[in-house]
Amino acid sequence: MPYDPSAFPPFAVTVDLVVLTVRRHALCALAVRRGEEPYKGMWALPGGFVRANEDLATAAARELAEETGLRAHDQGSRSPGAHLEQLATYGDPDRDPRMRVVSVAHLALAPDLPSPTAGGDARSARWAPVDALLGVGDAEVREGEYKSPLAFDHGDILAAGVERARSKIEYSSLATAFCPPEFTVGELRRVYEAVWGVVLDPRNFHRKVTGTPGFLLPSGGTTTRQGGRPAQLFRAGGATLLNPPMLRPEV
Amino acid sequence: MPYDPSAFPPFAVTVDLVVLTVRRHALCALAVRRGEEPYKGMWALPGGFVRANEDLATAAARELAEETGLRAHDQGSRSPGAHLEQLATYGDPDRDPRMRVVSVAHLALAPDLPSPTAGGDARSARWAPVDALLGVGDAEVREGEYKSPLAFDHGDILAAGVERARSKIEYSSLATAFCPPEFTVGELRRVYEAVWGVVLDPRNFHRKVTGTPGFLLPSGGTTTRQGGRPAQLFRAGGATLLNPPMLRPEV
């Protein structure tokens, strides 16, 4: 296998982003409207070319900042920002009709943002429930075919990102990435309920999360923003891997 | 963000393979010796360029066949072959000194093969214990620096593949990918012990794996190839996700 630097097929490399948040009890993803062919007018995931001297993670963080204004923090940082990790790479030769494009998809988890499209191209970006973007439930089974309204293979990418998020909040403290810096146990429970699409017992959930070492740190304050008895405020603890894990209920 | 197909930086895209197997009670990886600069004479992971009209998974399967003669089966196939899945993508601008190369790493799990290098470039490929390739244990901590003998960033890639395998055999039936088509509970246990680097109780292990629905299917025969009382032979069952999972012992 001789390695001839002048005889390799040229590729374009992009990063695409699955940016998830929880809004109004629903798991939502950031979608941008395409202004050009192909797939003109359809929704797509945000993304763009990797620059000539740019790492993949840097490119993903740059795109995230351009689209949302969020700064990515890699692991364990406490700054107000988003969790960002690599998801998977998509390189089917026909995935883009114009040329050979390999896309390194990334997954970002963000707290609910004040404005859906703070920076950048405002009127062409929005948060949409992932069920709608994946074509779940809005159409009956028409000859077994579910149609995603997303361009390219972005429906596949979004599905992979959602599944990664659903499984990863089981055994890591990643669910706190959907919460503001200070949050209550009830708010964290509503994150789990939205991401998994289930209803959890508030009493067992409370015992579980407060009993898992390193998951939550009491910040001292209380809040009553949910109504009812004031709840303690917590910050994310240092633990990244939860032991014992939060178990997703059986189907 | 205008999308100009003529103004994208060109990349080379390769696939690199972490091929794992269990030999003589040790987790081993396939390594090839580099015949050219840079890193001439060092060990590296097998890999190569993705062709112009080739999918990433196809390229990985082709490289795997070229290096080992193994055919990859994606999910759930029963043919004698290897498990193959995408691992992660590495694209640091400086990872290859010659040019900008993005490598899509894949993880392959294979049963112990009769000959280390059946096909291809025989004398320059071998199975090596992953601990040796990662520089674990063979040198004392010299100023906190562990040196992997692998070229490029292949030490990082191998470490990621090993960790993926270690965690994935917990909650999936992937450990059977290290076994021949028919195997005993004791052989499967030795796979877990080699991959995790622990000693497991044979009695509890037996109860656990035979009690997990869909994990193992009795094939009817017995064998005595391990000495002692003859053991039942099993095949991998249809289940891919184990419930309950096999729990790795605490550290």
Next chain:
DNA sequence: GCAATAGTGTCTATTAGACAATATTTC
């Protein structure tokens, strides 16, 4: 018999889940 591995049974400490009861706020 002895050594080795396979396989079954039993006991205990821990845990997940169901759900009762109490606490503290707003209306």
Next chain:
DNA sequence: GAAATATTGTCTAATAGACACTATTGC
């Protein structure tokens, strides 16, 4: 007081892990 949410406590069925014991081979 009624309604809502937070928080603690209790009970039970299931389970992981420790380990005794039996089974079946080769020597």
